Amino acid sequence: MAFASRGFGGRPHRQRDERLPPGQYDVGSDWPVLTAEVTPRFSLDNWTFTIDGLVGMTHTWSFQDIRALPESRYDGDIHCVTTWSKLGTSFTGVSVDSLIAQVQVAPEAEFVLATSTTGYTTNLPLADLTGGKAWLVWEHEGKPLTAEHGGPIRLLVPHLYFWKSAKWITKFTLLDHDEPGFWERNGYHDRGDPWKEQRYQGD
Amino acid sequence: MATTTAATRGKSSGIKVTDAPAARGGSVGTSGAVQNTRWQQADVREVIRLSPSIVVLRLSLPARVDHLPGQHYVVRLTADDGYSASRSYSIASAPDDELVELCVERLADGEVSGYLYDELQPGDQLEVRGPIGGWFVWDAGKPALGIGGGSGVVPIVAMARHADHTGAPDRLRIAASGRTPHELPYYQELRDYGATVALTRHPNATPGVLGRRLAAEDLAPLMDGAATAYVCGSAGFAESISQQLLMLGYPQSRIRLERFGPT
Numbered sequence: 001m002a003f004a005s006r007g008f009g010g011r012p013h014r015q016r017d018e019r020l021p022p023g024q025y026d027v028g029s030d031w032p033v034l035t036a037e038v039t040p041r042f043s044l045d046n047w048t049f050t051i052d053g054l055v056g057m058t059h060t061w062s063f064q065d066i067r068a069l070p071e072s073r074y075d076g077d078i079h080c081v082t083t084w085s086k087l088g089t090s091f092t093g094v095s096v097d098s099l100i101a102q103v104q105v106a107p108e109a110e111f112v113l114a115t116s117t118t119g120y121t122t123n124l125p126l127a128d129l130t131g132g133k134a135w136l137v138w139e140h141e142g143k144p145l146t147a148e149h150g151g152p153i154r155l156l157v158p159h160l161y162f163w164k165s166a167k168w169i170t171k172f173t174l175l176d177h178d179e180p181g182f183w184e185r186n187g188y189h190d191r192g193d194p195w196k197e198q199r200y201q202g203d
Numbered sequence: 204m205a206t207t208t209a210a211t212r213g214k215s216s217g218i219k220v221t222d223a224p225a226a227r228g229g230s231v232g233t234s235g236a237v238q239n240t241r242w243q244q245a246d247v248r249e250v251i252r253l254s255p256s257i258v259v260l261r262l263s264l265p266a267r268v269d270h271l272p273g274q275h276y277v278v279r280l281t282a283d284d285g286y287s288a289s290r291s292y293s294i295a296s297a298p299d300d301e302l303v304e305l306c307v308e309r310l311a312d313g314e315v316s317g318y319l320y321d322e323l324q325p326g327d328q329l330e331v332r333g334p335i336g337g338w339f340v341w342d343a344g345k346p347a348l349g350i351g352g353g354s355g356v357v358p359i360v361a362m363a364r365h366a367d368h369t370g371a372p373d374r375l376r377i378a379a380s381g382r383t384p385h386e387l388p389y390y391q392e393l394r395d396y397g398a399t400v401a402l403t404r405h406p407n408a409t410p411g412v413l414g415r416r417l418a419a420e421d422l423a424p425l426m427d428g429a430a431t432a433y434v435c436g437s438a439g440f441a442e443s444i445s446q447q448l449l450m451l452g453y454p455q456s457r458i459r460l461e462r463f464g465p466t
Contacts, residue, residue: 003244003330005280007322010288011314023289025314033438034462036338038445038455083289119456148438186337187238200240200335 019077019087021194027084033148034082036182037118040168044152047117049099049136053174056104063153066136069098074135074158079194081161091145091156093137096129099172109174113181114155116168121181123190124157124164126174133159136169161192161199236340239268240332242279247327248302254385256309257354258320259295261302262329269298272361273340273433273461276305276333280315290315293357293435293461294334295389297364306388308354339433339461343369348429350378350422350444352436353386355463359435360389363396372396376425380417380440399425419447426453435461 017026044063052058072095079085105126112124128134135156138145145151150167157164163183184190189198197203249261272294279289296304309320323329341347341362349359356379366375377398381387383405394400394411399421401413408414413421422444426432432453434444441462448458 002285003281003328004283005318005330006327008280008282008318010280010282010286016286023287025288036460038449038458038460039442082291148442182338186234187240187335200238202240 017087020085021079022197024079024083024085024194027086030084031086031149032080032082032084034080035148035167037120039147040118041147042117042152042168044138047153048170049153050171051099051103051174052171053113054106054109054176055174056106059099059103061099066094066099069094072098072135074137074156076158078156078158078162078165081163081188081192081194081199085194090141091135091137092139092142093135093153093156095132096134096136096155097132099136100130105174106176108176111175111178113173113175113179114164114166114169115171115173116166117170118168120166120168122164122166123179123181123184124160125178125191128157128160128164128191129172133157159193161189161194163188164192234271234337234340235342236271236274236334236337237268238274238333238335238337240335241266242330242332244328245303245331247323247325247329250323250325252320253306253388256320256386257388258307258309258323259388260305260307260319260323260329261296262305262331263302264331267303268334270294270303270334271298271340271342272365273358274334274336275358276303276331277335278305278315278319279330279332280318281330288314291335293354293361295357295360295364297361297368299368300364306354306357306360308388339435339459341365341375341431341433343371343374345430346374346376346428348376348378348422348425348432350380350417350432350434350436352380352440352444353382353463354388355436355440355461356381356388356393357435358461359433360392362433363393363398367396376429378417378421378425380436417444417447419451422447423451426451429453430457432458433461434458436463438462 048060050060073092075090077087137156138153155166155169245262245264251259275291275293281287292305295306307319309316343365351359366372379393380401384390401417441460
């Protein structure tokens, strides 16, 4: 028989929101800050974004270059591995597809190591960054993204746990193998699908 | 402008009640900490209500994996109908304690912390998995500085106990801050350890305790020789302390943060 905690009923949950993956709860209008590093301060004037690794030629964009690309918006939910989800939120930026379209991706490139200005890294399958599933964003609900939430610019991969959405993003390195990033080397899952509860290595 | 909604919306979200055996139960992080993600049912041995908002749980685990201070456990509560909720709590005990001690702050409307504070009794079973975390950990090897705010002192307390037990209390210096003694877990133990303690909302001045927030002048004498600074607390606390350390010239690459969101 399944384990039950004596005397635990939980919050009223008969009408649990179907947007919530298993084990997640709705944080409402809050947006918790969870970061392992000191918040960096930098201006988009001297920020660049680079795609290197298994590409025909390394490509570097200024923020101006990126603003010249078609703007793209995400309306939906985000899910943190620490069990909060933020439902019905929005971000504005550019689709990662627009960036990938400007480089020549080698056929053997299957994984990406995303790097932040702080040196933070996270690994993702390339397929999770393409096909309208990932963005570089600088606005949250119509306002500039604050530094503590990864501003002035961060990666957004909302279908995976939020540590994959690297704050202060500055580089993608395309690889033919999966190379664990910061949290992934420290016990977190290589893919991090919230609907499969892939929180830790081995889940 | 392209508009996209979450592709996974509406996908079935059946709550897991039992677990498939983990393919890999253990893994080792970059700091040498071993992680164990298998669920197990702990025996609740002691439930100690330290204050109106803080409860200490002392657990006996059937398949315990040794932790390092700074790691945490996930606690999962399951209702009769299969509904479950889980949260992470820092370990307060040293690795050589025969029980695993977790310290829980009871949050207003806290679904899990409310149950743990109000309902849980010795003799109950509690489903947990851990230890987890490979970054915010200290093995008592190199000198360190631990700075905790409110319930953020819990991992720092584990570090202090570990330093004591390994005969190296001089390897860890501590600064701790809370609103009142009731809101600073292990207040007396921290004072006995020799920590710099600040109480920001305590009406009565206490000898040896700062009656204000921690300031740069309090941290400066503690950071000399510390190979790593561990800062744990609310997002605001962690940000303020880390900025002060940077201002004092402490290298950013040697600051490790653990932030508690307002959840």
